Amino acid sequence: MSIRVLLVDDQPLVRAGLRVLIADTPDLVVVGEAGNGTDAVRLARDAAPEVVLMDLRMPGTDGIAATRAITAQGGPARVLVLTTFDDDEHVHAALRAGASGFLVKDMAVDEILAAVRVVAAGDALIAPAVTRRLIAEFARRPAPAAARRGLDGVTDREREVLTLVGRGLSNAEIAAELVISAATAKSHVARLFTKLGARDRVHLVIAAYDAGLVTPSS
Structure with missing residues (x-):
């Protein structure tokens, strides 16, 4: 069966691009789209996605708050952050909120699609560059x-x-x-x-x- 994916990004063009990519991927299917965190939380409950591709900076309820609310619902949805903002503050906030993965939008398409599968399988995944920074930071603590x-x-x-x-x-x-x-x-x-x-x-x-x-x- 196809992995059910919810797309969350305030830019319609980004959502459209991801939707096209996933449409060409047999084992993935888009079950909903949201342009803000409030709609994302609702759709995560109603559309029963397995993976939520979550942007961070959005009007109203942002991706961090939405991630926290989605993971608190206790449903099957696992959040995979996909953002242009990979600074340490956003990484730490997303992981503390319960995200199962953290990717940046300049990653290769195949890597993003593979990450969706990894997270759907119950694993966690963080972009290699982000992982190296996290380890380097903990080395100083x-x-x-x-x-x-x-x-x-x-x-x-x-x-x-x-x-x-x-x-x-x-x-x-x-x-x-x-x-x-x-x-x-x-x-x-x-x-x-x-x-x-x-x-x-x-x-x-x-x-x-x-x-x-x-x-x-x-």
Whole structure:
């Protein structure tokens, strides 16, 4: 079945372009469009999309507030931010609001469509340039409490998985790298969430850096 996508952007031309791209993609289908955050929240509830492609700067209710409201609804919709504004303030605000991914509009079309599939599958994805900045920033900060506890109780295989998460790989990519099933990779990530007290995938990236498994240069 096709992945149901809701397009949210205050520029009709941007929505039209995305709609055309998705129309040419057999496994994706647009189920609604919104030009502001208020309509986005309503359509996320009524149209039951699996992925919401969300702009940030819009009149009225902006993308951050809309993301927070959509994720609070508890429905199937996962928010994938697609914006021209990739400064740290917007990245942090979007992730805190519950976004499952953060992309910039100058990325290749194939990368954007692939990201929709990744997020629909339950993974999180952040543009590589943004991930590098996040890691570099955390490198300058004191280690959080979760990191100070170290990796006690984490198995060797889970450590491998954590390293790959820190490098920005999705569950499917981790499975391919380690030659395991996607379900096994997902189980390892789930156990890491529990063992490290991580709220989301970004926190696992932080833990991987603080444990020395990845560095800003990697």
